[in-house]
Amino acid sequence: MNKNILIGLITVFFALMVYAAVENNTTMTWVVPSNVSHTLTYAGACSTSDFYFVEDQCTLDSDVDGNGSQCLPQTTSAGGTTCQDASTAAITITNNGNVPINVDGNFTADFAGVDVNIVLKVWMGTGAGCGTNGLGGYEQNCSVTAAGNPVTQTTCRNYNSTNEITAGRLVSALPTNDTNQMCFSGDFNGGMSQGSHAVTFMTSSPAS
Amino acid sequence: MAEAGKKESFTSNKFLGGIIVVLAVIVIFFAFNQENISTNPLVVLPEAEETGLTPIYEKNQVEITPSSYAVRQQYFEEAFKPKRDEYDLFEKAAARLQIPLEYVPEYFALNSEKDIFNELPPVPNDFSEVAYLLATGRNYALGPITEEYFLQPEFYPNFKENGLKYWSEPDPKYWATNGYGSYPAEQFDVLSQSGRTEFYSVVFFYTGYGVQTYQGAHLIPTSNTLKYFDVDISPDTFLLTPTFPKFSKDWVYKITIQGKVKPDTPAGEYTIGFLIVDPPIEKRNEWAGEYRNLYFNAATVISPSNFPITFNITVEE
Numbered sequence: 001m002n003k004n005i006l007i008g009l010i011t012v013f014f015a016l017m018v019y020a021a022v023e024n025n026t027t028m029t030w031v032v033p034s035n036v037s038h039t040l041t042y043a044g045a046c047s048t049s050d051f052y053f054v055e056d057q058c059t060l061d062s063d064v065d066g067n068g069s070q071c072l073p074q075t076t077s078a079g080g081t082t083c084q085d086a087s088t089a090a091i092t093i094t095n096n097g098n099v100p101i102n103v104d105g106n107f108t109a110d111f112a113g114v115d116v117n118i119v120l121k122v123w124m125g126t127g128a129g130c131g132t133n134g135l136g137g138y139e140q141n142c143s144v145t146a147a148g149n150p151v152t153q154t155t156c157r158n159y160n161s162t163n164e165i166t167a168g169r170l171v172s173a174l175p176t177n178d179t180n181q182m183c184f185s186g187d188f189n190g191g192m193s194q195g196s197h198a199v200t201f202m203t204s205s206p207a208s
Numbered sequence: 209m210a211e212a213g214k215k216e217s218f219t220s221n222k223f224l225g226g227i228i229v230v231l232a233v234i235v236i237f238f239a240f241n242q243e244n245i246s247t248n249p250l251v252v253l254p255e256a257e258e259t260g261l262t263p264i265y266e267k268n269q270v271e272i273t274p275s276s277y278a279v280r281q282q283y284f285e286e287a288f289k290p291k292r293d294e295y296d297l298f299e300k301a302a303a304r305l306q307i308p309l310e311y312v313p314e315y316f317a318l319n320s321e322k323d324i325f326n327e328l329p330p331v332p333n334d335f336s337e338v339a340y341l342l343a344t345g346r347n348y349a350l351g352p353i354t355e356e357y358f359l360q361p362e363f364y365p366n367f368k369e370n371g372l373k374y375w376s377e378p379d380p381k382y383w384a385t386n387g388y389g390s391y392p393a394e395q396f397d398v399l400s401q402s403g404r405t406e407f408y409s410v411v412f413f414y415t416g417y418g419v420q421t422y423q424g425a426h427l428i429p430t431s432n433t434l435k436y437f438d439v440d441i442s443p444d445t446f447l448l449t450p451t452f453p454k455f456s457k458d459w460v461y462k463i464t465i466q467g468k469v470k471p472d473t474p475a476g477e478y479t480i481g482f483l484i485v486d487p488p489i490e491k492r493n494e495w496a497g498e499y500r501n502l503y504f505n506a507a508t509v510i511s512p513s514n515f516p517i518t519f520n521i522t523v524e525e
Contacts, residue, residue: 034391034392034393034394034395035364035365035366035389035390035391035392035393036389036390036391036393036516037364037366037370037387037388037389037390037391037414037416037417038387038388038389038416039384039386039387039416039417039418039419040384040385040386040387040416041382041383041384041385041418042382042383042384042385043381043382044381047383047385047421047504048385048386048504048505049504088381092382094370094387094418096366096370096371096387096389096416096417097366097389097393098365098366099393176366176370177366177369177370
């Protein structure tokens with residue numbers, strides 16, 4: 001009788017050993033990286049609010065008739081000090097999170113009245129500035145038109161009265177711990193009255 | 209003979225008793241191990257005992273890897289541990305800027321490298337273990353995490369790799385005016401119209417690394433979110449303070465977001481997005497008056513749409 005109990009217990013013991021062998025679980029977790037963080041830097045004394053395109057400082061047609069192009073950003077409305085040149089990019093965006101990000105840009109409101117003649121051109125910096133005379137990626141007619149295509153060092157995107165509030169891709173999949181320089185020209189397409197024409201440009205950075 | 213039989217039976221019973229005890233111990237052992245597999249709410253761990261072992265990592269090595277230690281508990285204690293005495297940021301800045309070391313404090317408008325972190329609370333002893341739990345996704349019970357933890361920049365993944373460079377690799381041509389981050393930026397939950405209908409979440413919302421300005425922020429749910437959920441955000445209007453040249457005490461906000469699925473919301477998958485917009489005008493005026501050239505609206509320049517904070521909610525019947 002005792003023998004039978006002993007055999008039974010030994011059987012249970014080995015069964016438990018087998019149970020232990022198959023139940024040695026590993027919890028596998030697929031984690032979505034979720035620390036989203038970025039920093040925007042400006043050159044010189046330019047900033048979110050101090051970023052001026054002054055017509056009489058433009059490279060082409062630098063006067064006060066409301067018509068000019070190849071105009072680099074200035075640190076004050078009086079002009080005279082640019083924050084963009086061959087060795088300096090006006091804005092640099094850095095991805096400090098742990099997930100790649102896309103960077104889009106658009107204005108927050110429609111251009112109205114004489115502001116319909118405002119044109120902003122954006123292209124990518126070289127990593128060491130904005131190319132020749134700070135205008136390396138400038139095109140008379142910007143060739144990046146598809147909303148999802150990023151700008152490059154030699155091709156720009158136009159923001160004008162036909163697409164100003166539509167998000168247009170500036171940078172695709174900026175890796176973590178990486179930076180991307182952005183360069184600008186604020187052109188005047190004629191008919192602009194004298195004075196200040198402030199419009200707000202917004203860059204956004206959805207996770208890619 | 210009968211006595212011998214009795215003795216044999218007694219010995220046999222003793223033997224069986226021993227086996228039963230051993231089996232009971234084995235069963236308890238396995239039951240205990242099974243419990244350890246489950247995910248428990250966040251527990252702030254007691255201070256670990258000193259092992260006296262010398263880590264393999266070299267001094268000044270910013271990145272700590274598991275293979276730096278034979279004992280993994282040591283790795284958990286070290287992975288996120290601030291090693292501020294070993295960052296040597298001013299030495300690196302001097303080399304980068306090619307200026308004498310004694311000029312560096314003045315360059316950063318600080319008295320010493322320690323000033324970078326001197327407005328932050330003391331680092332808890334179990335800081336690295338708690339940060340590691342969160343970073344590896346093992347525990348998302350964020351409510352109990354206090355400012356002694358979340359105000360330390362080392363709490364956030366990638367800080368040592370990405371954040372320290374604003375001191376170690378300074379570029380005087382540029383200054384950071386805007387930027388922010390959220391952690392964990394994406395969260396998940398399952399609600400049920402016949403069961404739990406409410407969610408509660410915590411997100412740490414912080415100033416981007418290297419930012420010198422004060423940024424006014426107002427956090428709102430998207431209009432689409434409000435069709436299906438009632439949402440309460442606290443605080444929803446706040447001022448992000450600088451992280452450069454030193455961390456200020458309000459550089460991170462612990463945002464609590466509570467929500468309730470509306471009764472007529474059909475079952476399905478929902479993405480709840482939150483946006484940063486301009487603060488109310490009276491707050492903007494107040495902050496602009498106080499901080500002048502250093503005040504900016506966080507939303508005007510960089511606005512993570514899709515989204516700075518995203519909740520993926522499954523609603524069941």
